[in-house]
Amino acid sequence: MNNDEYIKIKEHAKEIFSDDSHKSRVREIMKNSWDNIRNFPYRDFDDIKKWQLERISYLVDYAYKNIPLYKKKYDAVGYKVGSIKTWDDYDKLPILYKEELIAGFPNEIVKEIDDFNLSTRSSGSSGKFLTLAVSLDAIYNDTIQGYRQYYLQSGNKYTKEDMVLYIYTCPWWIENLDSEYQTSFLPTTTPVDDAVKYIKQIRPSIISTYPTYLNKLSMTGIKLSDYGVKVVIVHSEQSNAMQRDMLSKALGVPVLDEYSSEELTRIALECPNHTYHLEEDACYIEIINPETLKRCDYGKEGVVVGTNLLNTATPIIKYWQGDLAVIDEPIDCECHNNCRVLKEIKGRYMDSIKTPTGEIIPASAFMDIAYNWFLVFNIPIHGLRYQFVQENTRELNLYLIKGLFDIDLEKIKESVYLLIPKTMKLNIMIVNEFPITIGNKYRPVISKI
Numbered sequence: 001m002n003n004d005e006y007i008k009i010k011e012h013a014k015e016i017f018s019d020d021s022h023k024s025r026v027r028e029i030m031k032n033s034w035d036n037i038r039n040f041p042y043r044d045f046d047d048i049k050k051w052q053l054e055r056i057s058y059l060v061d062y063a064y065k066n067i068p069l070y071k072k073k074y075d076a077v078g079y080k081v082g083s084i085k086t087w088d089d090y091d092k093l094p095i096l097y098k099e100e101l102i103a104g105f106p107n108e109i110v111k112e113i114d115d116f117n118l119s120t121r122s123s124g125s126s127g128k129f130l131t132l133a134v135s136l137d138a139i140y141n142d143t144i145q146g147y148r149q150y151y152l153q154s155g156n157k158y159t160k161e162d163m164v165l166y167i168y169t170c171p172w173w174i175e176n177l178d179s180e181y182q183t184s185f186l187p188t189t190t191p192v193d194d195a196v197k198y199i200k201q202i203r204p205s206i207i208s209t210y211p212t213y214l215n216k217l218s219m220t221g222i223k224l225s226d227y228g229v230k231v232v233i234v235h236s237e238q239s240n241a242m243q244r245d246m247l248s249k250a251l252g253v254p255v256l257d258e259y260s261s262e263e264l265t266r267i268a269l270e271c272p273n274h275t276y277h278l279e280e281d282a283c284y285i286e287i288i289n290p291e292t293l294k295r296c297d298y299g300k301e302g303v304v305v306g307t308n309l310l311n312t313a314t315p316i317i318k319y320w321q322g323d324l325a326v327i328d329e330p331i332d333c334e335c336h337n338n339c340r341v342l343k344e345i346k347g348r349y350m351d352s353i354k355t356p357t358g359e360i361i362p363a364s365a366f367m368d369i370a371y372n373w374f375l376v377f378n379i380p381i382h383g384l385r386y387q388f389v390q391e392n393t394r395e396l397n398l399y400l401i402k403g404l405f406d407i408d409l410e411k412i413k414e415s416v417y418l419l420i421p422k423t424m425k426l427n428i429m430i431v432n433e434f435p436i437t438i439g440n441k442y443r444p445v446i447s448k449i
């Protein structure tokens with residue numbers, strides 16, 4: 001499927017969703033199950049785990065019986081229908097990698113080719129796209145979990161009369177339930193001054209966007225609190241707590257993170273007390289040791305691997321998400337969420353910087369260092385942009401887009417050498433554009449090793 005064909009499919013999907021029967025279906029689910037969905041994060045944790053295992057058991061059998069990729073993959077480990085009865089059974093399933101989904105496209109990763117009429121896409125490594133089919137039920141439930149997200153992240157200040165503004169690449173499938181749960185959409189290509197005018201006009205309660213776009217908004221000097229905004233949600237690109245705190249002070253509203261992916265949907269949401277609670281009914285997440293491929297205990301760092309609990313059109317089971325993080329057991333948070341807690345999300349394992357002696361320095365460490373430049377040089381967060389790129393273990397390239405500011409390159413160098421050994425060469429280059437962009441997402445640290 002080439003890009004033009006994909007755009008055609010997306011347009012067709014838009015037509016499918018112009019039919020009001022989908023809103024009626026969501027409304028019906030809301031009527032029957034809203035209390036259940038709304039209260040899921042507050043359930044007893046043993047209850048949550050029991051529900052997850054049942055759902056996973058169903059999904060694995062479904063994938064094995066209907067999706068060629070899984071049939072092959074699970075036959076190879078001697079899988080039999082009905083054999084996921086305990087978490088130990090789940091541990092025995094092989095991990096699924098992005099490359100397998102790309103290679104299996106289109107026939108091996110769906111039951112029927114028409115399933116791609118509803119699909120989602122993300123960029124893969126080596127520039128290839130990953131295209132996944134999405135089931136209608138998944139879209140309905142994802143929509144409703146989205147409503148719940150607004151309640152959770154606004155600290156229950158959100159109401160169904162409130163407007164949510166997405167500044168994103170494409171609008172969500174279901175844009176409103178008529179006068180309730182209304183959303184509005186601006187593409188990320190919108191000039192920032194136009195976005196400011198639009199925000200003043202429609203007064204959204206929640207804005208959901210990329211951190212890069214929020215930086216641009218803050219540069220205009222707008223106080224979002226003056227225009228009725230209750231909370232801003234950032235996603236898709238890695239941001240750190242200090243950066244969000246700085247944006248929050250500039251904009252006059254809380255700025256909270258959504259950790260999500262096209263493959264797994266919502267993985268974890270930052271609550272108003274700055275704890276990341278897993279979205280345990282959207283996906284099941286575990287942390288896997290990248291060397292042994294065994295599940296890590298609570299508190300141990302490893303790679304995020306997850307199963308999408310919503311989608312059956314292209315099931316995503318035990319999928320290598322690739323970010324480094326830590327999971328802890330549920331904590332006594334003021335928001336009363338009982339789901340497990342995700343900590344120290346350190347960006348992609350693949351994008352960790354490797355030293356000549358084999359030491360691994362996570363991407364997040366470089367983001368923390370960069371934040372300190374803003375403090376040292378008193379540069380507003382949006383004034384200086386950077387990208388670290390590593391091509392081999394002997395050196396590290398740092399690209400800087402200066403903006404209006406004079407910077408002391410020696411000081412920057414010194415700070416980076418607090419992280420990397422003196423045996424590595426650091427090349428600093430002032431540029432007008434970053435050498436690597438993937439889709440339209442900004443990635444601060446990239447490893448090409």
Ligand SMILES: [Zn+2]
Pocket residue numbers: 271272273274275277333334335336337
């Ligand atoms: Zn919380």
